[in-house]
Amino acid sequence: MLQGAYRLFHQAIVDVIDAKRVFTDPLSTLAYGTDASCYRLVPKIVIQTHTEAEVQAVLAQAAALKLPVTFRAAGTSLSGQAVSDSILVVANHGWKDLQVLDEGRAIRLQPGVIGAAANAALLPFGRKIGPDPATINSAMIGGIVSNNSSGMCCGTAQNTYQTIKSLRLVLADGTVLDTGDAASVAAFRQSHAGLLTGLAALAARIRADGELEARIRRKYKMKNTTGYSLNALVDFADPLDMLLHLIVGSEGTLAFVSEATYHTVEELPNKASALVLYPTIKDACDAIQLLAQHKDVVSSAELLDRASLRSVENKAGVPAELKTLGDEAAAILIETRARDAVALAAQIDAICAYIAAIPNLSGIRFTDVAEEYTRLWNIRKGMFPSVGAMRAAETTVIIEDVVFPIEHLAEGTLKLQALFRQYHYDEAIIFGHALEGNLHFVFTPNFSGDAEIKRYEAFIEDVCKLVAVEYEGAVKAEHGTGRNMAPFVEMEWGAAAYRIMQELKALFDPDGILNPDVIITHDKLLHIRNLKPIPTANTLIDKCIECGFCEVMCPSRAITLTPRQRIVANREMAALEQSGKDPSRLDALRESYQFAGDETCTTCGLCESACPVGINTGALTSQLRQQNLSDTGRALANTLASHYGTATAGARLGLRALQTVQSVAGNAATGVLMRSLRRVVGRRIPYWTPYFPRAASKLRLDGGKPGERKVVYLPSCLTRTFAPAKAQPDQRPLNEVVASVLGKAGYQILYPQQMDGLCCGTPFKSKGAVDAAASKLSELEVALLQASDNGRWPVIVDNGVCTASMLEGLQDKRLHVYDVTRFVHEVAAEYLAFTPQSESVALHVVCSMRKTGQPAMLNALAKRCASKVVEPQGITCCGFAGDKGFSHPELNSSALTGLKAQVKDCGSGFSNSVTCEIGLSANSGIPYQSLMYLVDKACRSR
Numbered sequence: 001m002l003q004g005a006y007r008l009f010h011q012a013i014v015d016v017i018d019a020k021r022v023f024t025d026p027l028s029t030l031a032y033g034t035d036a037s038c039y040r041l042v043p044k045i046v047i048q049t050h051t052e053a054e055v056q057a058v059l060a061q062a063a064a065l066k067l068p069v070t071f072r073a074a075g076t077s078l079s080g081q082a083v084s085d086s087i088l089v090v091a092n093h094g095w096k097d098l099q100v101l102d103e104g105r106a107i108r109l110q111p112g113v114i115g116a117a118a119n120a121a122l123l124p125f126g127r128k129i130g131p132d133p134a135t136i137n138s139a140m141i142g143g144i145v146s147n148n149s150s151g152m153c154c155g156t157a158q159n160t161y162q163t164i165k166s167l168r169l170v171l172a173d174g175t176v177l178d179t180g181d182a183a184s185v186a187a188f189r190q191s192h193a194g195l196l197t198g199l200a201a202l203a204a205r206i207r208a209d210g211e212l213e214a215r216i217r218r219k220y221k222m223k224n225t226t227g228y229s230l231n232a233l234v235d236f237a238d239p240l241d242m243l244l245h246l247i248v249g250s251e252g253t254l255a256f257v258s259e260a261t262y263h264t265v266e267e268l269p270n271k272a273s274a275l276v277l278y279p280t281i282k283d284a285c286d287a288i289q290l291l292a293q294h295k296d297v298v299s300s301a302e303l304l305d306r307a308s309l310r311s312v313e314n315k316a317g318v319p320a321e322l323k324t325l326g327d328e329a330a331a332i333l334i335e336t337r338a339r340d341a342v343a344l345a346a347q348i349d350a351i352c353a354y355i356a357a358i359p360n361l362s363g364i365r366f367t368d369v370a371e372e373y374t375r376l377w378n379i380r381k382g383m384f385p386s387v388g389a390m391r392a393a394e395t396t397v398i399i400e401d402v403v404f405p406i407e408h409l410a411e412g413t414l415k416l417q418a419l420f421r422q423y424h425y426d427e428a429i430i431f432g433h434a435l436e437g438n439l440h441f442v443f444t445p446n447f448s449g450d451a452e453i454k455r456y457e458a459f460i461e462d463v464c465k466l467v468a469v470e471y472e473g474a475v476k477a478e479h480g481t482g483r484n485m486a487p488f489v490e491m492e493w494g495a496a497a498y499r500i501m502q503e504l505k506a507l508f509d510p511d512g513i514l515n516p517d518v519i520i521t522h523d524k525l526l527h528i529r530n531l532k533p534i535p536t537a538n539t540l541i542d543k544c545i546e547c548g549f550c551e552v553m554c555p556s557r558a559i560t561l562t563p564r565q566r567i568v569a570n571r572e573m574a575a576l577e578q579s580g581k582d583p584s585r586l587d588a589l590r591e592s593y594q595f596a597g598d599e600t601c602t603t604c605g606l607c608e609s610a611c612p613v614g615i616n617t618g619a620l621t622s623q624l625r626q627q628n629l630s631d632t633g634r635a636l637a638n639t640l641a642s643h644y645g646t647a648t649a650g651a652r653l654g655l656r657a658l659q660t661v662q663s664v665a666g667n668a669a670t671g672v673l674m675r676s677l678r679r680v681v682g683r684r685i686p687y688w689t690p691y692f693p694r695a696a697s698k699l700r701l702d703g704g705k706p707g708e709r710k711v712v713y714l715p716s717c718l719t720r721t722f723a724p725a726k727a728q729p730d731q732r733p734l735n736e737v738v739a740s741v742l743g744k745a746g747y748q749i750l751y752p753q754q755m756d757g758l759c760c761g762t763p764f765k766s767k768g769a770v771d772a773a774a775s776k777l778s779e780l781e782v783a784l785l786q787a788s789d790n791g792r793w794p795v796i797v798d799n800g801v802c803t804a805s806m807l808e809g810l811q812d813k814r815l816h817v818y819d820v821t822r823f824v825h826e827v828a829a830e831y832l833a834f835t836p837q838s839e840s841v842a843l844h845v846v847c848s849m850r851k852t853g854q855p856a857m858l859n860a861l862a863k864r865c866a867s868k869v870v871e872p873q874g875i876t877c878c879g880f881a882g883d884k885g886f887s888h889p890e891l892n893s894s895a896l897t898g899l900k901a902q903v904k905d906c907g908s909g910f911s912n913s914v915t916c917e918i919g920l921s922a923n924s925g926i927p928y929q930s931l932m933y934l935v936d937k938a939c940r941s942r
C-alpha cells in the first residue's frame with residue numbers, strides 16, 4: 001500500500017497515464033527492480049511510458065512532491081544505473097520509432113529501439129551505428145546513449161559521443177529541447193540562458209586551470225565513462241554543443257532522452273580474424289602496443305588471459321592446442337576489415353609484419369572464411385557465459401570494466417591478476433578490448449554474508465587505487481559509472497574535477513530528483529549496499545545471471561513478464577518459502593504469477609537461444625504446469641488422449657455450428673456475439689476474427705501414382721480439424737496442397753492407419769499432461785513405423801511445431817522425419833522446377849523451427865517461389881502458442897507489435913503452422929497461409 005507522497009503521486013499520475021501501465025503490485029515492482037547489475041532496488045511505482053507528454057507529467061508530479069525518478073530501457077546495464085526504490089520510468093515498448101535519413105548516413109531513433117534493429121535498418125545502405133556493445137542484440141538506444149556505450153571495434157572514435165548528431169530531451173523541469181531543430185534551440189537559448197551561461201562558466205574554469213584541462217584531454221584519449229563527459233566542456237565552444245555531449249554518458253541523471261539522431265559509419269564488408277597464442281601475457285601486451293599504433297588497419301584486438309582461455313577450452317569447436325598452453329600463456333584475437341578482398345589481403349600482410357618480432361606459440365594465421373572467423377569470435381563471446389555457468393550456487397557474476405594506458409597494459413594486467421590471487425578470486429578471468437587498454441574481468445563473489453561483502457569491498461577499493469591512482473586509468477571504460485563506481489569518481493578525477501561534476505548535476509537537476517546516487521553520491525559505501533541476492537530456486541534456472549539478453553526474444557515481454565523477470569519472481573518466491581517469512585507477500589506473488597508468469601508464457605523456449613548460459617525459461621513453466629496439474633486435469637487429459645479422434649470430431653462439430661452463425665449473421669455480428677459471450681463466460685469462449693478457421697471436411701487422401709519414390713505423410717491434427725477461413729485466398733485444405741506438390745515431384749503418398757486418433761502429444765505436453773503426451777507420441781511412433789515399412793520411407797509433417805516435437809521425442813532412429821518444407825527444399829526439389837512469382841511475400845518462421853536452426857532453409861525455399869521475401873525484424877514467437885491466441889489474444893497481438901508496418905507492401909504472408917497463421921493474419925493486415933500454398937503455385941514437375 002502506497003503511503004504519503006507516493007500515494008498522492010499515484011493518484012495524480014493515473015489521471016494522465018493509462019492505469020494499466022502504472023504498476024504498484026508486489027510482482028511487477030519486484031520484476032522491474034532487477035537489471036543486469038549486482039544490485040536490486042524495488043521501486044514503489046513502475047510506469048510504462050509511451051510519449052514525451054507522459055514523461056513530462058511524471059516529472060512535473062515528481063518535482064512537486066520531491067520524489068526521485070529513474071529512467072530505464074532494456075535494463076542490460078551492469079553498474080546499477082537502471083534500478084530505483086522510488087519511481088521507475090520504463091521507456092522501451094512504446095518507443096520504437098526509427099527513421100533512416102540521408103541514404104543511411106544518419107538515423108533517428110527512439111530510446112526503445114534495439115541497437116541491432118538500427119543496424120538491420122542500415123544494412124541495405126552499407127552503414128551501421130558507431131557503438132557496437134556486446135549487448136547490441138538486447139541493449140536499447142536509450143541506454144546506449146546514456147552510457148556512451150562503445151564495444152569491441154568502435155573504440156573512442158565511433159562511440160556515441162563522437163557520432164551523435166542531435167538529441168531530443170526532456171529536462172528535469174519538463175522542458176523539451178530538440179538540439180536538431182533550430183526553433184527549439186532558439187527558444188531554449190532564451191528560456192534556459194542561465195543553464196547555458198553556467199556551462200560556459202564551468203568550461204572557462206577548466207580552461208583557466210591548465211593542469212585540469214590537460215588531464216581531461218589525456219583521460220579522454222582512452223575509453224572513459226567514469227563521471228560526466230567533462231571533455232564536452234573542452235571540446236566545444238558553444239554551450240549548446242556542450243549540453244548535447246554532456247547528456248551522452250549521463251545515465252539519466254541530467255535529462256530523459258526521447259530521441260537520438262546518429263551520424264552512421266561505414267560497415268566494411270570484408271573481414272578476417274586470427275587467434276594468436278603467446279607464451280606470456282607480457283608478450284601479448286607487447287604485441288598489442290604495436291597493433292595500437294595501426295588502428296587504420298586493425299579493427300579489433302581482444303586480449304585473452306590463460307584463465308579465460310581455460311574457461312572455454314573444452315567447448316566444441318575450440319582449437320585443441322588451447323589445452324596445451326602453460327599457466328602464463330595468453331592470446332590475442334585480431335580482426336581487420338576492408339572494403340574489398342585486395343585491401344583485406346594487404347592489411348593482413350601489414351599486421352603480420354607489425355608483430356612478427358614478438359615471439360608467439362601459434363604463428364599468425366588469418367582466416368577470411370566466415371564460418372571459421374565466427375568460430376574464433378565465439379571463443380571470445382563464450383567466456384563470460386562460461387564463468388556464469390560454472391559458478392557456485394548463490395554466487396553473483398560481476399563483470400568489471402577498467403582501462404590502463406596502453407603503455408602500462410602489461411604491468412597493469414599482471415598486478416590485476418595478483419589482486420585476484422590476494423583476494424582468492426581464483427575463478428576470475430581477464431579479457432578485453434586491448435587496443436584501447438580496456439580490460440574486462442569476471443569474478444563470482446558470494447554476497448550472502450558480511451565477511452564476503454567485506455572481501456568484495458576491499459578488493460574493489462584496491463582495484464580502483466591500482467587503476468585510477470597508480471596508473472591514471474579509468475575505473476569504468478564503457479559500462480557507465482552507475483552506483484557501482486559512484487563512490488570512486490572523486491578518487492579517479494580529483495577534487496577540482498569532481499566539484500565541476502557536482503555543479504553540472506545541480507545546473508540540470510537542482511532538486512536532485514533524476515536518478516540520485518548514480519554518478520554523484522555522498523555515500524562512500526553505496527557500491528556495497530542493496531546487493532542482489534541470488535537464492536537457489538530450481539536447477540533449471542539457478543545459473544541465470546539476470547543479464548536480460550533473453551527479453552528481446554519473449555512474446556510476453558510487453559504485457560506481463562519476461563524470462564528474466566519470471567526467474568526473479570521464482571527466486572523470490574523460493575526464498576520466501578524457505579525462510580517462512582512474510583507469508584502474505586508470498587501469497588500475493590503466487591496469485592499474480594498465475595497470469596503474468598504462467599498463463600502468458602508461451603513456453604516457446606526462444607529465450608534459450610539468446611541466453612548466455614542456455615536457460616530455457618519455458619521449460620520451467622512446463623515443469624510448474626506439470627507439478628500444478630490437478631488429478632482431475634490429469635484424468636481428463638488421459639481420457640482425451642484415449643478418445644482423440646472423438647475429441648477432434650467434436651471440435652469440427654463446434655466449428656460447423658459457428659460457420660452457420662457466420663454465414664447467416666455475417667462477420668460483424670459474429671464478432672459482436674463472440675465478444676459478448678467472452679465477457680460473460682470468460683476465456684473458455686475463443687477469441688474470434690474473420691480468420692477463425694472453418695471445420696475441415698473428411699480428408700481426401702490422394703496417394704498419387706504408384707512409383708519408386710514413396711513418402712509417408714502425416715497431416716497434423718490441426719490440418720485434420722481446421723480448414724482455411726473464408727478470408728483466406730486459397731480455400732483448399734492443406735493436405736491437398738501438400739499432395740499436389742508431392743505429386744508434381746513424382747512421389748507416391750502413404751498414410752498412417754487410424755490417422756484420426758494420432759497426435760504428437762504437443763497439446764497435452766503444453767498443459768503439463770506429460771503422461772498423456774508420452775502415450776500419444778508412443779502410439780504415433782508405432783503407426784509411423786508401420787506406415788514407413790520400419791523406416792524405409794521418409795515421414796513428412798505439415799506443421800513445424802509438430803515436426804519439432806516428433807524430432808525431439810520419437811525414439812526409434814529408423815524413422816526419418818521431415819517438416820514438409822524441409823523435405824521439399826532438400827529432397828523433392830530435385831524433381832521440381834520453380835518459377836518465382838512476381839510478388840512480395842512475408843515469411844514467419846515459427847518458434848520451434850527457429851530454435852532448430854531452420855530460418856535460412858525456409859527463407860531459401862520462399863525465395864525459390866517469390867521475387868521478394870520479407871522477414872520482419874523483431875518478430876520472434878507470434879504468441880499464438882497452440883491455442884493461447886484463442887484464449888489470450890492480447891498475447892498474440894503484443895508479440896506481433898510492429899508486424900503490420902513491416903509487411904504493408906506484401907501481398908500475402910506464409911508460415912508453417914495453421915494456428916500461428918491465424919494470429920499472423922489477424923494482426924498483419926494480410927492473409928497468412930502455409931508456405932506450401934506458395935510452393936504449389938510456383939513449382940511444376942521437371
